[in-house]
Structures are given as C-alpha cells and as structure tokens.
Amino acid sequence: MNKIITFWKKGDSYILLTAGGLLFSLAMVIFMISIILIKGFGSFYVSDVAEIKMKDNTIYLAEILEKEEVVLQSESGKSYKQEQTNIKIANRDIFDQDFKWINSQEISKIEYPQNVTVFERWEYGNLIAYVRNLNYNGKVYLTSDKDFWDTFSRAFEKSEENKSEKENLEEELNDVLSPVSEIQREIALMEINFSWKTKEIEKLKQEEGTLQAEINFQIEQLNKKIEQKVIENSEIYAIVQSGDGTEITLELEKVYRFCRPNDMNFIAKSGLYLTKIWEYLVEDPRESNTEGGVFPAIFGTVMMVILMSIAVVPFGVLAALYLNEYAKQGFVTRLIRLAIANLAGVPSIVYGIFGLGFFIYFLGGTIDQLLFSSKLPEPTFGTGGILWASLTLALLTLPVVVVATEEGILAVPKANKDGALALGATKWQMIRKIVLPNAMPGILTGVILAISRGAGEVAPLMITGVVKLAPTLPFDTSFPFLHLDRKFMHLGFHIYDVGFQSPNVEASLPMVYTTALLLIFIVITLNLSAIFLRNYLRKKFKTSAF
Amino acid sequence: MKINVQNSISASFTTDLSKEKIILETKNVDLCYVPQVRTLTNVSIQIPEKKVTAFIGPSGCGKSTLLRCFNRMNDLIPGISIKGLITIDGIDIYSPETKLEELRKKVGMVFQKSNPFPMGIWENVAFGPKVNGIREKAELDEMVESALIQADLWKEVKDRLNNSALDLSGGQQQRLCIARALANKPEIILMDEPASALDPISTNKIEETIDELRENYTIIIVTHNMQQAARVSDYTAFMMIGEMIEFNATSKLFTNPEKKLTEDYITGRFG
Ligand SMILES: Nc1ncnc2c1ncn2[C@@H]1O[C@H](COP(=O)(O)OP(=O)(O)O)[C@@H](O)[C@H]1O
Ligand SMILES: [Mg+2]
Numbered sequence: 001m002n003k004i005i006t007f008w009k010k011g012d013s014y015i016l017l018t019a020g021g022l023l024f025s026l027a028m029v030i031f032m033i034s035i036i037l038i039k040g041f042g043s044f045y046v047s048d049v050a051e052i053k054m055k056d057n058t059i060y061l062a063e064i065l066e067k068e069e070v071v072l073q074s075e076s077g078k079s080y081k082q083e084q085t086n087i088k089i090a091n092r093d094i095f096d097q098d099f100k101w102i103n104s105q106e107i108s109k110i111e112y113p114q115n116v117t118v119f120e121r122w123e124y125g126n127l128i129a130y131v132r133n134l135n136y137n138g139k140v141y142l143t144s145d146k147d148f149w150d151t152f153s154r155a156f157e158k159s160e161e162n163k164s165e166k167e168n169l170e171e172e173l174n175d176v177l178s179p180v181s182e183i184q185r186e187i188a189l190m191e192i193n194f195s196w197k198t199k200e201i202e203k204l205k206q207e208e209g210t211l212q213a214e215i216n217f218q219i220e221q222l223n224k225k226i227e228q229k230v231i232e233n234s235e236i237y238a239i240v241q242s243g244d245g246t247e248i249t250l251e252l253e254k255v256y257r258f259c260r261p262n263d264m265n266f267i268a269k270s271g272l273y274l275t276k277i278w279e280y281l282v283e284d285p286r287e288s289n290t291e292g293g294v295f296p297a298i299f300g301t302v303m304m305v306i307l308m309s310i311a312v313v314p315f316g317v318l319a320a321l322y323l324n325e326y327a328k329q330g331f332v333t334r335l336i337r338l339a340i341a342n343l344a345g346v347p348s349i350v351y352g353i354f355g356l357g358f359f360i361y362f363l364g365g366t367i368d369q370l371l372f373s374s375k376l377p378e379p380t381f382g383t384g385g386i387l388w389a390s391l392t393l394a395l396l397t398l399p400v401v402v403v404a405t406e407e408g409i410l411a412v413p414k415a416n417k418d419g420a421l422a423l424g425a426t427k428w429q430m431i432r433k434i435v436l437p438n439a440m441p442g443i444l445t446g447v448i449l450a451i452s453r454g455a456g457e458v459a460p461l462m463i464t465g466v467v468k469l470a471p472t473l474p475f476d477t478s479f480p481f482l483h484l485d486r487k488f489m490h491l492g493f494h495i496y497d498v499g500f501q502s503p504n505v506e507a508s509l510p511m512v513y514t515t516a517l518l519l520i521f522i523v524i525t526l527n528l529s530a531i532f533l534r535n536y537l538r539k540k541f542k543t544s545a546f
Numbered sequence: 547m548k549i550n551v552q553n554s555i556s557a558s559f560t561t562d563l564s565k566e567k568i569i570l571e572t573k574n575v576d577l578c579y580v581p582q583v584r585t586l587t588n589v590s591i592q593i594p595e596k597k598v599t600a601f602i603g604p605s606g607c608g609k610s611t612l613l614r615c616f617n618r619m620n621d622l623i624p625g626i627s628i629k630g631l632i633t634i635d636g637i638d639i640y641s642p643e644t645k646l647e648e649l650r651k652k653v654g655m656v657f658q659k660s661n662p663f664p665m666g667i668w669e670n671v672a673f674g675p676k677v678n679g680i681r682e683k684a685e686l687d688e689m690v691e692s693a694l695i696q697a698d699l700w701k702e703v704k705d706r707l708n709n710s711a712l713d714l715s716g717g718q719q720q721r722l723c724i725a726r727a728l729a730n731k732p733e734i735i736l737m738d739e740p741a742s743a744l745d746p747i748s749t750n751k752i753e754e755t756i757d758e759l760r761e762n763y764t765i766i767i768v769t770h771n772m773q774q775a776a777r778v779s780d781y782t783a784f785m786m787i788g789e790m791i792e793f794n795a796t797s798k799l800f801t802n803p804e805k806k807l808t809e810d811y812i813t814g815r816f817g
Contacts, residue, residue, distance in 0.1 A: 328624070329624070413661070415657060415659060415661035416661055416663055416664075418619065418657065418661070419657065419661040419663065419723070419726075420663070420673065420677075421619070421622075421650065422617060422619060422650055422654070422655040422657075422727075423650065423651075423654070423673055423674040423677060423726065423727070423730060424647045424648070424650040424651035424674060424677055424678050424730060425647070425673075425677040426647055426677070429677045433663075433673070433677070434663060437664075438664065540664070
C-alpha cells in the first residue's frame, strides 16, 4: 500500500499517464494513415479472377475479396454462424451489381482458368468473361487460332484509331458550323432586343443563308466520313461469354483496356499496376468519377491553393504591418487583434455563405453587369468559380496569416530597426529592407498554416464554385489562358462525391481511399515546400549571435 | 551618501570654447518621457566641431536620452515631449522644415550593442548610401571601401565582403557599425557606449579608430568609463539626474573641476 502511495507521490505515475496519452495519439494517427495507405494503394492491384463453381452448379467468374462470419437465423428461429465470401462479379449491366456475398460452404470448386479476360469499359465498369471469337475485317477469328491475341490487340488498336478519328471529324464539323451558329445567335438577340430593326435582321438572315450554302457541301462530306467510321467500328466486335453462360456481343470500341490477369506474371502485373497509378494521376475521370483519373481535381486543388495564397499573403502581411508598425497601439488595436483571433474560429461554412452573398452575388453580379452584359442573363462571374472560391478561402485563412506575420514582425530585433532608421532610412524603407525579410519565416509559417487549413476545406467550396465534373480546366491554352470564372474540381469534394454521391458506392470505395491518400500527399507536399523555404530563410536571417 | 543636486545646480559653470567653431547647440532642453516627469532638465550645451566630446555621468542620468535628441531617435517614443532648441549648423533640427532622413544622414549613430543587419558585410555598409538614393555599383563600392578603411576594418574583411556580417567577432561587428555610419559621410557621429560590451582589446581598437576619426568628424561619445573619456575626448560633459552639471575641456574637468559634484564623481565617491 505504502509503495503505491509513494509511487503516486513521486509523480512516476504521471510519466506513465502522459506517455500513454502520447502513445495512444500516435497509435491512432499511424492506424489511420496505414489504413489509407493500404486501401489507397490497393485499389490499383491487379487480382486474379477465379471461376467459382457452387454446389448448385452456378458458376461465377469473379475476384475473391474477403471472407466474413455472419450470424443468421434459421426458419425455426435458431441462430447459427455462416462464413460468407464477398466476390466482385463485375458485369454491372447484366447482374445489376458489381459485388455479391456467397455462402462459403456452398462453394464446391475454385479454379483460375488462363483465358479469363477482364475488360475495363468506358461505361458500366468491368466485364469479366471468356472470349469466344473475334469479328474483324469481315473475318471470324477463334481463340484456338494461331496468334489470336495478337490479332485481338490489332483489332482493338484499330477500333481506338477509328474512334479518335471520328472524334476529330466531329470537332472539325463543329468548327465549320460555328460561324453559322454565331450568326443565328446574333439574329435571336436582335429579334429580342431590337425587333424594330427589320432591315438589319433581314441582312443578317441573308448572310446566314449564304454561309449555310457555302458550307453545306463540307458538312455533307464530314457527315459521310463520320458515318463511315461508325460503321467500321460496329464491325469490330468480340463474342464473349460471362460466368453464367450468357453470350455478349462486345464492340471493342467500348473497351478502355483489357487484360488476362491469370495469364500475367508478376512483372506484367506490376507494370499494369504502375500504368494504372500513372493514369490515375494524369487522366480525366470516367463513369461519373468512379473510374479513370483525377487530374482535373489535382489541378483544381493546387491552383486554388496557389490563388488563395496569392490573395491572402499580401493582405495578411499588409494588415499585420499596419497593426504593428503604423497603428497607434491601444484599445483599438487590442480590439482588432481580438477580433482577428476570433475570426479564425468561425465555422468555414459561414465563410462560404459570405462568399456566395458578397463575392458571387454582389461582386460577380456587378462585374457581369459592367463588363459582360452582352452575355446576360447567363452569368460569367455572377456564379461560382475558382476566383470566388479562392477568395473565400483567402478570407478564411486571413486570420492565421495575420497572426503568424505579427509574430514574425515582433521577432525582428528593435536594434536592427533603429539602426536602419538612424542611417536615414524612411519608415517604409526600414520595413521593406529590415522588417519584411526578417519576418519572412513568420510569414511563411502563416502560409503553411493557411495551406493546411485551405487545402482541406470542402464546405465553403461547395457553394462557391466546386463541381463534381468540370468540362474544362481553369487554366489552358485558349485565350486568355487563365479562366478565373470557371468552375473547378477539388480532391476534397471529389472524395465526398465519389464516396457518398455516386450510384455505385461499393465499387468506388477504393477510389475514395486513393483520393484521400492523394489529398494528404498534396497537402503534405505543399506544406513541406513552404517549410523548407522557411528553414532556408531562417538560416539566412538568423539574428546576431553576439 | 545623499547629494543635494538642487544646490549645486543653481550655480552655473563656465566653459571656454573661444577657440572652437560650434556645430551643435542646445538651449534649455526639457524632455519628458512621461508627462510631468522630466528626464532632461534645462540642458544647454555647445558642441565644438571636429572634436571628441564625451558625456559622462551615473547610469540613468539621461546621457543616452540627450544623445538621441541629436538625431531625433526619440521622436518614435509615444508620449514623449521635447522643449527647447537644438540647432546643428545654426538650423533648428526640430523645425518642420528639417527633413528627418537628411538629419539622420548628417548625424550618424553607433549603438551600445552592435546591431549589424543580417546581410552581407558589403550590404551592411552600403545600406545608408542606398537608402539615400545612390544606385551605382561603382560609386557604392568606393564608399564601402573608404568607410571600411576609416573604421580600420578593410584589411580584415576585404576578401569576404559578401559573407554574413553576423559571422564577425563582437569588436569587428561594432567597427562595422561605425563603418556603416561613416558610409553616409556624416558630419557628426553619435556613439552610445560603443565599447561597453567589448573585451579590452576590442575596446582599445575602437578607441584607436575614434582617434583616427577626430580630424574629420565631430564625435559625441557617451561612456560610463571615465578613463575612456579622459583618453579619447577633447571635451567632457558631466551630467546628473537629467541636468548638465559641468562641461569643460577634458584636461580641465578631470584635473581641476569647478563643481564639487564633478569632483566627487570623478574621484569615484559615488556613481
Ligand atoms: N523609452 C523610454 N521611456 C520611458 N523612460 C525612459 C525611456 N528611455 C529611458 N528612460 C528613462 O530615462 C532615464 C534616462 O535614461 P538614459 O538616457 O538611458 O540614461 P543613461 O544613458 O544616462 O544611462 C532613465 O530613468 C530611464 O529609465
Ligand atoms: Mg545609456
């Protein structure tokens, strides 16, 4: 008993207690990170496809995922345990769902046949099936034929080629048509706004007529070519057979990629794994974001963070400079500091609402009326966009930047400031040459905190410009290159959208983990680069040791 | 020991400056950091040109405060009030017409604790000329070199002008600060206990530098070290509790002071 009392008295118990607290926190963080890591990287894994024969003779072609013990109730009311296996049967268009739980006891045989093929399709997810034959160039090839898979690959390439040619032709057609639609738009506008100017309208209509006549031939030609490509591609198809024996005609045009996982060795699988990661990073999403890449979301996230930093840093730094260098210290400055500190605690959705009301409706609406009135009632800046979202987040992160900058400014030695003034520097020269460089580490700390907070915010973005699928990037090669009015995609919102809004949540779950991993990675990268910059500057501006 | 300042102050002192040209003059300067509390009381003094003048007195008597009036570094302190007249070359430095930056270019300052900027040596010395509008590299180079030579630092740093000033030793840093002030080509240099934080060898070096500068500059140096005042200065002013007690040629003040208080102080009876 005494021993226990001295144990408590000596304070050793508190060492244990605090160490325990630390351990627990660390364990939770590591647990979270490792789940996201494993699940995130796992989603690209190329798993084998099993042919599962059940005792009742049904056959599944599927990837085996996990086993789970469940408690069921028999008809007599007795509960019993049963092991179930989750399998990915894919073929969503036939089976209605991608996944299925089957009773493990009912499985009679599991095999891994060599010639099972997994098709990743542009639509409806994967198709797992046996290939029976291939129709190409008007001939039928059988799997037993020599070099069948080489022919198959060639046919696939040809269909891809046709498809891209067709897309190019369609684009060309659009270009040809655009002057006409331009005039038609003009006519419509005239008829609404200046209906009395019949002469002008008549003239425009005539112009339209001549233009139409000029391009008619071109349009006909293009349409013919497109038609031809469509026909050509409809003649490249394979007959495949799913696990339950259904025969399906698969036009190769609908296939994004195919592989035969059971026939692949480790190197081939690793290669495919890396290819998938690469595609994930650089490609556009497909199938309402559940497949394909997230490049637009990465781009949108990074660009928004950069725009936000560009907006918040000058304002935050200027505000902090004024507060510390120019303003008379007293009740008012204390009040302002208090207000700024409290502003940091305002829930982010409140900022979102402010952004919607002030930036979008008021500022954006005014800009539209002044500069883009010809496009009204279609809004240009009067609707959500990357500019408004970035500014909203800039506002949200302003307090942290101000506070961190103030700390940086306060850390600048007074001796240096006096020294500069005594040499005949004006106050602004002193601020620019002494205060700002020395406060740079503090400013960067503010930027780091702002990035950490801003990159992960989703709520305010949802009402200021984020969309689940943006047709164009906010920065591209078409004039004026930077399109601040455009809506954009964001990884945080992408996670929410794919994980909770998509029609096929189970199939997209791996994507959620992967995107979460990517978001963490991007935030850490942005932070680390700011931290490295700060450490470099700290070394450069270390204050006198003497 | 209790000193009755009021008594001794009522009698004024005499200073023989007949052979000197006066560059800086104060008349009846009163200074309050806090309303109603005088830190300087009725200070009137004439500083001769191209001579070294030392301010001595017990700590807290207002030596630094008076010194900082000469380049208006006190202006920044909120709530301060300064009365009286301070002229340099006959011009009132507190008049609205005086440009603060030009005054400070003309009146350089070296602080008690060396305060080199966290940049290269060259950048430190060129700081003053640069903020005062000189842009040309060759001209700046020349000014930097000449200032460093005058401050006895050129030989030690000429091969590493781009190295950080913070890597210099304490004494070198203080001489760098002197060079920095000299680069502005000032008329007057104010030094507030420039050697108080240095070891004896560095102190010696600073004193030598001051000795070399006396020909071309008016130097006003605050020191609590009476031997130093006796060594480097031509004139010495003794202050107490914000008042100018006695101002005279150094040789006279130390050998034959007019005031009892001065004698008590220099013989080490208090302070
Ligand atoms: N910025 C200031 N605000 C208020 N009082 C000050 C300030 N600077 C100095 N003082 C006071 O003025 C008096 C004179 O200080 P100072 O001129 O530094 O003395 P010295 O340099 O002779 O030691 C001291 O009592 C000091 O406390
Ligand atoms: Mg002092």
